[in-house]
Amino acid sequence: xxxxxxxxxxxxxxxxxxxxxxxxxxxxxxxxxxxxxxxxxxxxxxxxxxxxxxxxxxxxxxxxxxxxxxxxxxxxxxxxxxxxxxxxxxxxxxxxxxxxxxxxxxxxxxxxxxxxxxxxxxxxxxxxxxxxxxxxxxxxxxxxxxxxxxxxxxxxxxxxxxxxxxxxxxxxxxxxxxxxxxxxxxxxxxxxxxxxxxxxxxxxxxxxxxxxxxxxxxxxxxxxxxxxxxxxxxxxxxxxxxxxxxxxxxxxxxxxxxxxxxxxxxxxxxxxxxxxxxxxxxxxxxxxxxxxxxxxxxxxxxxxxxxx
Amino acid sequence: xxxxxxxxxxxxxxxxxxxxxxxxxxxxxxxxxxxxxxxxxxxxxxxxxxxxxxxxxxxxxxxxxxxxxxxxxxxxxxxxxxxxxxxxxxxxxxxxxxxxxxxxxxxxxxxxxxxxxxxxxxxxxxxxxxxxxxxxxxxxxxxxxxxxxxxxxxxxxxxxxxxxxxxxxxxxxxxxxxxxxxxxxxxxxxxxxxxxxxxxxxxxxxxxxxxxxxxxxxxxxxxxxxxxxxxxxxxxxxxxxxxxxxxxxxxxxxxxxxxxxxxxxxxxxxxxxxxxxxxxxxxxx
Numbered sequence: 001x002x003x004x005x006x007x008x009x010x011x012x013x014x015x016x017x018x019x020x021x022x023x024x025x026x027x028x029x030x031x032x033x034x035x036x037x038x039x040x041x042x043x044x045x046x047x048x049x050x051x052x053x054x055x056x057x058x059x060x061x062x063x064x065x066x067x068x069x070x071x072x073x074x075x076x077x078x079x080x081x082x083x084x085x086x087x088x089x090x091x092x093x094x095x096x097x098x099x100x101x102x103x104x105x106x107x108x109x110x111x112x113x114x115x116x117x118x119x120x121x122x123x124x125x126x127x128x129x130x131x132x133x134x135x136x137x138x139x140x141x142x143x144x145x146x147x148x149x150x151x152x153x154x155x156x157x158x159x160x161x162x163x164x165x166x167x168x169x170x171x172x173x174x175x176x177x178x179x180x181x182x183x184x185x186x187x188x189x190x191x192x193x194x195x196x197x198x199x200x201x202x203x204x205x206x207x208x209x210x211x212x213x214x215x216x217x218x219x220x221x222x223x224x225x226x227x228x229x230x231x232x233x234x235x236x237x238x239x240x241x242x243x244x245x246x247x248x249x250x251x252x253x254x255x256x257x258x259x260x261x262x263x264x265x266x267x268x269x270x271x272x273x274x275x276x277x278x279x280x281x282x283x284x285x286x287x288x289x290x291x292x293x294x295x296x297x298x299x300x301x302x303x304x305x306x307x308x
Numbered sequence: 309x310x311x312x313x314x315x316x317x318x319x320x321x322x323x324x325x326x327x328x329x330x331x332x333x334x335x336x337x338x339x340x341x342x343x344x345x346x347x348x349x350x351x352x353x354x355x356x357x358x359x360x361x362x363x364x365x366x367x368x369x370x371x372x373x374x375x376x377x378x379x380x381x382x383x384x385x386x387x388x389x390x391x392x393x394x395x396x397x398x399x400x401x402x403x404x405x406x407x408x409x410x411x412x413x414x415x416x417x418x419x420x421x422x423x424x425x426x427x428x429x430x431x432x433x434x435x436x437x438x439x440x441x442x443x444x445x446x447x448x449x450x451x452x453x454x455x456x457x458x459x460x461x462x463x464x465x466x467x468x469x470x471x472x473x474x475x476x477x478x479x480x481x482x483x484x485x486x487x488x489x490x491x492x493x494x495x496x497x498x499x500x501x502x503x504x505x506x507x508x509x510x511x512x513x514x515x516x517x518x519x520x521x522x523x524x525x526x527x528x529x530x531x532x533x534x535x536x537x538x539x540x541x542x543x544x545x546x547x548x549x550x551x552x553x554x555x556x557x558x559x560x561x562x563x564x565x566x567x568x569x570x571x572x573x574x575x576x577x578x579x580x581x582x583x584x585x586x587x588x589x590x591x592x593x
């Protein structure tokens with residue numbers, strides 16, 4: 001993803017390490033780096049989260065903000081569902097090549113990936129519940145992600161942050177009233193309750209998937225590749241798995257090579273196995289974040305020197 | 309009056325500043341590096357620590373690029389092959405140059421570089437290759453000119469690359485160390501560090517024909533683990549802002565032996581190890 005070029009000797013060192021199951025930083029092929037998570041950092045948003053994946057609090061860093069908006073229905077749109085609009089942007093502070101238009105391609109790729117995972121029944125989010133009055137008004141969730149640092153494995157970090165942000169999202173309650181007009185037809189009207197205490201979570205967020213990205217290096221593959229490993233990667237595949245262990249999205253990237261069918265089957269099986277651990281890890285991390293936050297109310301996002 | 313300047317000195321040396329913070333408005337002081345003056349007040353232009361030498365006030369930034377000096381040992385990555393020269397990334401403000409005339413030919417043949425050498429420059433160094441070199445001189449625009457005219461300089465193989473803050477690597481007599489654990493470390497003053505399997509010098513000299521080869525030697529499991537451990541130790545020293553020398557690396561390595569290699573880069577263990585290194589350094593005085 002980044003423009004790092006490795007020397008043939010480094011490539012060989014990494015490849016042989018991966019094939020032997022011992023990576024350059026001592027991890028095994030299926031080990032992840034440390035994750036730092038924090039939620040509700042943006043007070044103006046309905047939900048937000050920041051996730052960093054990397055060693056010693058330096059690593060791929062993604063900030064996600066979610067803003068809910070009421071949209072009026074226009075003909076041609078689906079009758080009774082809400083919608084999700086994703087946008088991913090890579091900050092030029094993350095890498096030099098993101099300067100100017102350098103990040104455009106990656107932005108589109110990530111935006112599309114996020115949209116394909118979230119905007120549909122495969123995401124687990126109950127889009128029908130985002131509809132306020134059929135053919136009249138519905139909620140739009142704007143998911144805006146900002147990639148602040150890149151040290152390999154953007155997609156998984158992005159999904160972690162998005163999942164945490166959606167889990168922390170609170171929508172204002174909406175009161176729908178039906179009034180009979182003079183012709184005897186029922187007319188619906190709605191009212192958004194403006195009360196910070198009276199808010200509800202998004203329906204179905206607990207069914208959101210997590211992704212596992214596999215990088216094929218040599219004959220084997222690793223997850224959560226570092227920047228240098230990504231430079232040695234021949235093919236990459238992202239597998240999104242739901243908490244019920246269904247594979248709900250698969251995207252291949254990297255143009256150098258493809259996967260052999262047998263390796264692909266192995267990867268899909270491994271993805272489910274890893275996803276199971278990932279979900280329990282996510283749950284623990286997220287619970288720790290929530291308990292930390294209730295004890296420490298001052299949530300400025302500006303403590304960059306520490307673990308945020 | 310004496311006490312007054314004394315306390316002021318104390319205040320100035322322990323001060324941490326960000327760009328634009330006022331340091332002093334005392335006209336007795338002179339502006340040094342990392343500062344600018346406006347309306348008789350000295351402000352910091354970088355984030356760092358205020359330093360005072362007599363009347364000169366300067367700010368040492370916490371993060372900086374490498375500024376080269378002649379004779380420095382550096383590790384660099386080739387970014388471009390140009391006519392009769394390579395451009396090398398050395399973590400500096402601009403890329404350094406490595407002239408075709410300042411490299412050794414395979415086998416150490418002494419002759420002027422011909423046009424045929426120019427045509428096969430990529431067989432010596434190609435884009436992405438890591439080189440171990442010495443700063444020979446400056447160009448007029450401040451870019452560094454490197455040379456690799458020694459048997460120990462040249463292409464780096466058999467290991468892994470770690471990048472650290474350049475200010476953490478002090479200049480010393482030797483930058484090529486063979487650690488007791490059988491790992492070679494090249495500490496580039498520019499903050500680029502190469503950690504590799506130990507290859508005896510005699511073997512390197514015997515292979516003078518192959519100084520530009522890209523082929524790694526066979527690296528065993530245990531050697532790989534030692535390399536990873538040393539690389540992780542350097543990374544944690546860098547992150548916790550400890551000076552990186554052969555001594556501190558050995559201290560960190562020895563302290564780390566109780567932990568698995570992959571756990572070294574978790575915050576708790578890394579902090580413990582850095583404390584252990586610092587206290588051993590303090591003991592040595």
